[in-house]
Amino acid sequence: MSTTPAPVTEQPTTPLDPDAAISVRGLVKRYGDRNAVDGLDLDIRRGEIFALLGPNGAGKTTTVEVLEGYRSRDGGQVAVLGVDPAVGGRRWRSDIGIVLQAGAGDSQLTCLELLTAQASYYPAPRDPHEVLELVGLSEKAGARGRSLSGGQRRRLDVALGIVGGPALLFLDEPTTGFDPEARRQFWSLIRSLRELGTTMLLTTHYLDEAEELADRVGVITAGRLVEVAVPAELGGRGTAPAVVSWTEDGRRRTEATQTPTALVADLAARFPGEVPDLAVARPTLEDVYLQMIGQTS
Amino acid sequence: MTAPSTATKLPALARVYRVRAGVELKEFFRQRESVVFTLMFPVILLVVFGAVLDYEIGGGVTFTQYFMAGVIAAGILGASLQNMAIGIATERSDGTLKNLAGTPMPKSAYFVGKIAQVVAVTVATIVILLVVGVVLYGIDLPSGTQWLTFTWVAVLGSAACTLLGIAVSSLAKNGRSASATVTPFALILQFISGVFFRFDQIPEWMQTIAAVFPLKWMAQGLRSVFLPDVLAAQEPAGSWELGRVALVLTAWVAVGLLLCVRTFRWRDKADG
Helix, strand or coil, X not given: CCCCCCHHHCCCCCCCCCCCCEEEEEEEEEECCEEEEEEXXXXXXXXXXXXXXXXXXXXXXXXXXXXXXXXXXCEEEEEECCECHHHCCHHHXXXXXXXXXXXXXCCCCEHHHHHHHHHCCCCCCCCHHHHHHHCCCHHHCCCEHHHCCHHHHHHHHHHHHHCCCCCEEEEECCCCCCCHHHHHHXXXXXXXXXXXXXXEEEECCCHHHHHHHCCEEEEEECCEEEEEECHHHHHHCCCCCEEEEEEECCEEEEXXXXXXXXXXXXXXXXXXXXXXXXXXXXXXXXXXXXXHHHHHC | CCCHHHHCCCCCHHHHHHHHHHHXXXXXXXXXXXXXXXXXXXXXXXXXXXXXXXXXXXXXXXXHHHHHHHHHHHHHHHHHHHHHHHHHHHHHHCCHHHHHHCCCCCXXXXXXXXXXXXXXXXXXXXXXXXXXXXXHHCCCCCCXXXXXXXXXXXXXXXXXXXXXXXXXXXXXXCHHHHHHHHHHHHHHHHHHCCCCCCHHHCCHHHHHHHCXXXXXXXXXXXXHHHCCHHHHHHCCCCCCCHXXXXXXXXXXXXXXHHHHHHHCCCCXXXXX
16 A cells, blocks of 8 residues: 555645645544544545545544534544634535535425425525436425435435536435446536536445546545555556456466456467466455555454 | 625525425425324314213303314314424434535524414314314404414414424424324313313312413413403402413413523434
């Protein structure tokens, strides 16, 4: 993991980044005598999708809830859109959208009524009809929240999170419980939001989701951010050897190499036709992630 | 800091208040359970008790006339204390409150919406009870300054019970547990506060307990509206004690407000 030039190596004394969407230095949150967050540093650029990964209890949700202004902190500096969330008022909240893990709760209102009400809290909201269109719920405009399927409800949650026209959107485990098809649809929704210029902080347990959506991922363990990198390079993944495997003389052969192309060319020369069961693999995000959280916890 | 919205004005309070009032009315009146249990329950009580307990309590007055005051007080209790305690506990445990706290909605708007809901449900309950009482049982409606007394007792009582309901909601784990504690509590309170039985016929120690809570005073204040003054002699104190009614209800408003401010939470306890 030392191969990646990670911005987390910044000392807590580095000033907050005024241009960042989110800038955190030395964040500490205590529960009893335990530091749930223990000196966390983080910078999220404007316009990027940042995925925060980490095992349960690592301080992920606590960190996000401090950034969202739901929780107080015990130490460190935090700026979210240039404002300390501890003192962020209505104006600050107007620029932030939050999609909570638990969703928006039961309601007797229709999707359109919920969005229209929510929009009225914001100074420059999006058109609720357009938002319904964007999340693919136009046909459900007149349906009550409780009549929607799980995936539809989650899209309604996102609609509620973005109807205020946020510059920054928090997404807490947005696709938990989705079937693969619903997740694909959800991912394309998130990509269309990125095109609108929305900065997003995503927490997720799905590494394929982080890889698919995130510009950068950060791994949190034991209350600290242990690494920040683009998904392809996390944990030295970009420079890790490739593993080439094939079957020869009835036995499975594997070889780790920095030059898989050369090895495959050799194999191609050695075998008359197809190389039996040829596979070239790089460590997946899941491989390096599991290795990282195994090392630090 | 340079977010686009800094140029635009935040929505006016009055507008957000209107929106929240609309949301709360829809939430209540579209939910069959809340309409049946909160709004129709006292009406059913009036219909049943009016038919069953059809006797005279003296001075040519029927028990139904006496019960009218009690059932209106119980209706106010249901529309305010029970409705708020259960409704807000539910919204706290299902994440509605946490979501609202994450928006720029002014916090006061939530309470304004709830007050609008209580007022609408209370007025609807009272109107239906009065109509049913007059049509089915020939209840004598209040007249003249009695309406004034009716109004201040209803407003003060409903304010006290609304605040208490909001405070009580914070004690419950979720809507279901709020319902499981508040509903029997309200029922017992109704039994000992002179709703179902004449208050002067209830054991004295129960009267003492009832006198701590607002319901007894609401029912007593409303009896002064629905019963002829000669029946004031039947009251344990020998009079309607309207001054004391006002005093106790005002004290509960103060206590309820203090409890609300001290205990209100936008998040579930389980959520840390």
